[in-house]
Structure formats: structure tokens, C-alpha cells
Amino acid sequence: NAGVTQTPKFQVLKTGQSMTLQCAQDMNHEYMSWYRQDPGMGLRLIHYSVGAGITDQGEVPNGYNVSRSTTEDFPLRLLSAAPSQTSVYFCASSYSIGGNEQFFGPGTRLTVL
Amino acid sequence: GDSVTQMEGPVTLSEEAFLTINCTYTATGYPSLFWYVQYPGEGLQLLLKATKADDKGSNKGFEATYRKETTSFHLEKGSVQVSDSAVYFCASGTYKYIFGTGTRLKVLA
Numbered sequence: 001n002a003g004v005t006q007t008p009k010f011q012v013l014k015t016g017q018s019m020t021l022q023c024a025q026d027m028n029h030e031y032m033s034w035y036r037q038d039p040g041m042g043l044r045l046i047h048y049s050v051g052a053g054i055t056d057q058g059e060v061p062n063g064y065n066v067s068r069s070t071t072e073d074f075p076l077r078l079l080s081a082a083p084s085q086t087s088v089y090f091c092a093s094s095y096s097i098g099g100n101e102q103f104f105g106p107g108t109r110l111t112v113l
Numbered sequence: 114g115d116s117v118t119q120m121e122g123p124v125t126l127s128e129e130a131f132l133t134i135n136c137t138y139t140a141t142g143y144p145s146l147f148w149y150v151q152y153p154g155e156g157l158q159l160l161l162k163a164t165k166a167d168d169k170g171s172n173k174g175f176e177a178t179y180r181k182e183t184t185s186f187h188l189e190k191g192s193v194q195v196s197d198s199a200v201y202f203c204a205s206g207t208y209k210y211i212f213g214t215g216t217r218l219k220v221l222a
Contacts, residue, residue, distance in 0.1 A: 004156075033210070042202065042214035043157075058209070090156055097208055099145035099164045104156035 002026050006091050006105035013081040013112045021076040021108050023091030031094045032074040033058070033102070034066065036087040043090065049074055050097060081112045115140045119203045119213035126193055126220050134188040134216045136177075136203035144205035146170075146179055146186040151200045151215070160188075160201070193220045 007022045025032065033048035035058075045058030049068040063085060065077040074093075078085060088109050092102040120135040138144065145164045149157040161170030166181035175190045186203060198220045203213040 035212075040214060043212040045209065045211075048209060092157075097206070099162075099206060101147070101159045101162065102157075102206075102210060104149075104158065106156050 004091055004093055004103050004105035006089075006108050008108060009106065011108060011110050013078075013110065015081060015083060015112060017081050019078050019081065021078075021089055021091075021110075023074045023076065023105060024072050025074075025091075025093040025103070026072065027093065027095075027103065028071060029093035029095055029103070030071070031097045031100075031102075032068065033092050034064070034074070034076045035090045035092065036060065036085075037090060037107075038087050046076065046089075078110075083112045086110060086112045115144070115205060115207065115209075115211050117203050117205050117211050117213040119201075119216055121214075121216070122200075123217040123219055126218070128195055128220055128222050129192045130220075132188070132190040132193045132197075132218070134201055134203075134218070136186045136188065136213060138184050138186065138203075138205045138211075140184075140205055140207060142207045144207045146177070147204040147206065147210075148175070148177055148186070148188050149202045149204060149212075151202065153199075157202060193218070195220045195222050 034046040035043040047066040049055045091105040094100040094102045147162045148160040150160045161172040163170040163179035169178045
């Protein structure tokens, strides 16, 4: 099992550019989520999905879109990058919501100039 | 809404010292509680968990007990090692997961 994979590992964007952060898992997990990690802020939930075709907003969804067309993939789209979106982004998955362990990807470090 | 509060860091200890990192939660339901650890440049990985009141989670010498009466899930280890240096996150999970802000631990040889 590869677990949770994320690409790219590093990315630099200019303000206004768009891009997609990729996330995939091979554990047949229903629940997937995206977090951003900023110094002193811990992990903040951006969007999450409880299954293919079902997504919902987390704590900080503005400026980000997601879709879940398959169980395996959960891409995060930045529509028009802003310097405030400079952060480390983590994708995570778990068998179901609530009491189950989340498995995290290695992260994507994004810098917006 | 639901929240998780953990002690501010950084925490600096000498090797073999006793470790406590405090964590309290607020929740409308009965969450599962977790401690995750993050080593430099890596994602988070589960350290231990507890799913109901009075459960004790343990792993690698770390322990935490789910205390419903004090809404707490404090992380403890009797004798820390240099290799325990990392950032520790407390989290709760009901219909979604909530993370604390993280506590950086540095253990000196």
C-alpha cells in the first residue's frame, strides 16, 4: 500500500494563478479531507468528503474548490492564488468519520508570491 | 462549536524527564480523542487514541486517559528521549475532526 500520496511536494505560484493539488489513497477509505497548517494555528480543515460525490466545507473553505469523483482521489483546486494561501497543505483519509484514525499524506508546501 | 485546546509550546526537557502535555476539548457529542505526532518535514501520524470515557490509549511509552468529567486527554511519558522531539497534536473526532494548535517538544541530551 502506498497509503496517502500528494503531489507536488513543493510549489511556487504567482498571485492570481490557479493550480490543483493532487491527493490519492489506495486504502478504500470513504472519508478524505484537506487541511492547511500555518505556524501557531495548528491544522485547519478546508474541505472534506464522506464518499464519492459528497463534499462539504470545513473551517476555511474560501478560495478553494474540491470534487470527489472516485473513492481514491480528492483534488484541491486553488482558483486564484493569494499570498494568504501560502501554507503547508495536508490531505488525510480514514475508513469513516469520527472514531477512526486518519492517515496523512506527506504534505505540499505552497508559496504564493 | 467543538474545539480542542492544548498547552502552548515549545516544551524543552532533558532526556529521561517526565512529560505532560495538556489537552482539553469541548464537544456536543461523545468524540473519539487522538494524539498525533509530526516529525520534521513529515505528515502527522497517529500516536494513540481513545474512543470512550475512561479509556487509556498507549503507544511507545506515551499514555493518555479519556477523562469525561474534566473533558481532558493529557499526554504523558515517564522518560523522554531525544528521538521524541517533534510536534504533538491533540484532536477530537465526531462528525469531523478538530485539531489543537500543536505543542513542539524538544528533548536535550
